[in-house]
Amino acid sequence: MAKAETGRMGVVTALVRSSFLVNAVYAQVSRAYGLPPQQGQLLCVLMPQPYGMSELGAMLGLAKSSLTGLVDRTAQRGLVRREPEPQDARAVRVALTDEGRVLVDAFYEATCRAIEELPSGLDEPDRDRLAELLARVVRDNEVPAVFAGTPSAGG
Numbered sequence: 001m002a003k004a005e006t007g008r009m010g011v012v013t014a015l016v017r018s019s020f021l022v023n024a025v026y027a028q029v030s031r032a033y034g035l036p037p038q039q040g041q042l043l044c045v046l047m048p049q050p051y052g053m054s055e056l057g058a059m060l061g062l063a064k065s066s067l068t069g070l071v072d073r074t075a076q077r078g079l080v081r082r083e084p085e086p087q088d089a090r091a092v093r094v095a096l097t098d099e100g101r102v103l104v105d106a107f108y109e110a111t112c113r114a115i116e117e118l119p120s121g122l123d124e125p126d127r128d129r130l131a132e133l134l135a136r137v138v139r140d141n142e143v144p145a146v147f148a149g150t151p152s153a154g155g
Contacts, residue, residue, distance in 0.1 A: 043104035050095035
């Protein structure tokens with residue numbers, strides 16, 4: 001990591017730079033598991049349940065063509081599959097395969113552990129306050145639940 005800076009950082013700078021930091025950790029863990037970061041994101045989103053393509057596009061912020069390519073590449077690796085949408089025979093939803101489930105469980109745990117280390121210089125009350133404030137920003141902006149966290153990794 002770079003040398004620690006002194007002085008106060010504004011909220012915009014702090015949020016943008018922390019986003020870069022989390023993305024860098026996410027990309028590093030993705031590489032360790034042989035995943036492009038977007039495939040790792042897709043797998044994490046699918047952990048709780050299968051989703052339709054339009055829901056996935058909205059959650060991941062991807063246009064239809066980009067999402068189709070991402071799903072195609074991930075399906076070619078045997079990590080996800082398309083299946084019929086129960087309520088609409090014309091639509092499909094994307095689900096994890098057994099191989100995808102095994103990979104994403106390990107990837108997710110490793111990602112949680114790595115991100116949990118980022119605020120390691122904070123004491124427990126500061127970590128709790130940071131989590132509380134960030135959760136409020138997430139809720140206020142109605143961010144989709146694309147990464148839920150785990151109890152063992154600070155949720």
